[in-house]
Amino acid sequence: MSKSVDNLEKIRKSLSRRNRAEKRFRFYGVTAVLIGLAAVMLLFTDIVSKGHGAFRIAYLQLDITYDQDLIGIDNLTDPQQLALGNWQAMPKVSLRNQFPDVSGRKDKRSLYGLVSNGAGFDLKDRLLENPLLLGDSETLWVLADDDIDTYYKSWLDGEPYDARLTAKQVAWIHELHDQGKIRLQFNSNLFTRGDSREPEQAGIRGAVMGSLLTLILTLLLSFPIGVSAAIYLEEFAPKNAWTDFIEVNINNLAAVPSIIFGLLGLAIFINFFHVPRSVPIVGGLVLTLMTLPTIIITSRAAIKSVPPSIREAALGMGASKYQMVLHHVLPLALPGMLTGAIIGMAQALGESAPLLMIGMVAFIVDIPGGFSDPATVLPVQIFLWADSPERAFIEKTSAAIMVLLSFLIIMNTSAVWLRKRLERRW
Amino acid sequence: MTQRTIITAILFTVASITATSSAMARDSIEVVGSSTVYPFSTVVAERYGRASGKPTPKIESTGSGGGMKLFCSGVGTNYPDITNSSRRMKASEYKLCQSNGVKEIIEVQIGYDGIVIANSIKVAPMKLTRKDIFLALAAQVPGEKEGELVDNPYSTWKQVNASLPNTAIEVLGPPPTSGTRDAFAELAMEGGCKKIAWIAALKKKDKSAYKAICHTVREDGRYIEAGENDNLIVQKLEANPAALGVFGFSFLDQNADKVQGSQIESVEPTFESIADKSYPVSRPLFFYVKKAHVGVVPGIQGFLNEFASEKAWGEEGYLAEKGMIPLPDAERKVMAANTRNLVPMTGKEALK
Incomplete structure (x- = not known):
């Protein structure tokens, strides 16, 4: 008799111990899952916080004139002329008109640095699609250089990064910003272009x-x-x-x-x-x-x-x-x-x-x-x-x-x- | 029926793959070689492609040595047309090329690259000499007696040179497979090693022993191999202001808000100091072209002309903007003429 009571007592005691063991085990399991989830969340937030900016990119509003003499072409079907055309001259001239008091070689160079060096080719593609534009002018949003893009985004976020820019370039960007001539736009290049060494033109x-x-x-x-x-x-x-x-x-x-x-x-x-x-x-x-x-x-x-x-x-x-x-x-x-x-x-x-x-x-x-x-x-x-x-x-x-x-x-x-x-x- | 269709489809796929691959002439240029020249070569390729409307050259970053091996494997469209290199072609590589029928090779030096030793801008910049670098990073350093070598005992910069700060030696740098590491060992470490008279004297007697002393980096955890990714080194320096990092000048140029270059023999690494060679740790950059491929693979001549134009490698060219340091004016002119006229190497160059 007393022996069976002993056994019951033993089982009752062990029951709470076994329950505790189970609880501990569940706790370990939940912790393992939580650690995994936390790691995934950390990875995702890190990637998203770094990467979300890439889906928008800075564009400058410029008045572009498709000037035949400036580009150096008179026939849009001649591949030789197209290859040698000075396409980048179009955004350059437009920038000079925008900031007429810029003079000196060095300052001009940094002024030209505002637009992407692929902007001229983009304009060429646009011109080839609409040949009637030749000789005309229009107001367009033109891709900005990656350094400008980086600065503009970091400035909007409150931590301007200007190590790659000259003081004048910073001043120009602010002037453009005040006139509403620089803005962030959806970065369609990212999805429509191949690789490039110029970050603003690179796509996947x-x-x-x-x-x-x-x-x-x-x-x-x-x-x-x-x-x-x-x-x-x-x-x-x-x-x-x-x-x-x-x-x-x-x-x-x-x-x-x-x-x-x-x-x-x-x-x-x-x-x-x-x-x-x-x-x-x-x-x-x-x-x-x-x-x-x-x-x-x-x-x-x-x-x-x-x-x-x-x-x-x-x-x-x-x-x-x-x-x-x-x-x-x-x-x-x-x-x-x-x-x-x-x-x-x-x-x-x-x-x-x-x-x-x-x-x-x-x-x-x-x-x-x-x-x-x-x-x-x-x-x-x-x-x-x-x-x-x-x-x-x-x-x-x-x-x-x-x-x-x-x-x-x-x-x-x-x-x-x-x-x-x-x-x-x- | 359906099974038969499936089987036929598979056979057809396999057959068409073998057919297309066996008889294929290349219409785009293939470039291989150094990861240091890669950022410059790619820019030229892209500009050339966009301006000419021809296929853009394909550029692989295989490292200087790997590129030479591929380049010298033979002539024909299965082999690359151009290889980039962050050092001059070695005599053994020239021989390999010759023995595989790659007879006429055009050598083009495009400019210079500086190797910087940088730390976080949160602390004061270091003022190092090449001797300090050698003593801090070599596996074995001279002991008390002349001709004696001991395992590197230094753990802080102050022990190396009393004028340096009392911080632990911790240097992040590229692994041995990297051309940057080769150049660092040759220019910075050997440069310091030579300052010790008896080691310099050893060079004449036993060259391999001399090289082993000067080029071997310590492996006790003070020099940390950080992989080939220089961006990673910049990130780590930012997190750990006590550490120094070794990488190419273009990364310093792009991250001037995070890191600063250390002075070496009191010269700061800047665009100008590397160009006039007063900054001691800089190396020439090259590419090599197979003359036999010019005219066979379309566009090589056009690509070379783009590379050798003032708007590309000139003092104000777009390569300079990417951090490459241009050749001096006179050398550049000669090099450009050689490139345009496809003047091959004579085999009498002083290759190492």
């Missing part, structure tokens, strides 16, 4: 296109190959030492640092097959090698999760093994495979190390139009901008990171959504 369009082309090729190659390999290994291959060996190797490959795939790509595709450097073809091939293990592993897991009863039923009804796999197992395993493919693609999108070896870490201005045009990709663009000395690239870098992150979030959300939507439980 080239990198986005390069990423897109590379990923299309990666998907086209790695999904069919990965799925076929997974089906063969799961359904047809005999289970012996050889297939074990292959399995170990695939798992191993999934953990190999991605730079190794870059070296492999350099040796095989570039040095042996003579595929040109820096093109999406070679990038796609290398990233295919990299994502294949991921896709094979997830596809095999998806095939494994199809219950054997379905296979047996199909075979029992007289289907051949081939029919059983194609008609029954594959459709049921496809959602899992697609999820795996999306995750693999997201990985490939964020990769830059293997591309270093195959020449995709390069300065490329022209927007790639096909698989054989030199291209770079988003993470590489971020790397290149982060390494640039110009101050204005800091916010551009963060803006590009924001774009990359939103692509990744979209891809990963769609993977989760697909799984939720198509998943079947047995």
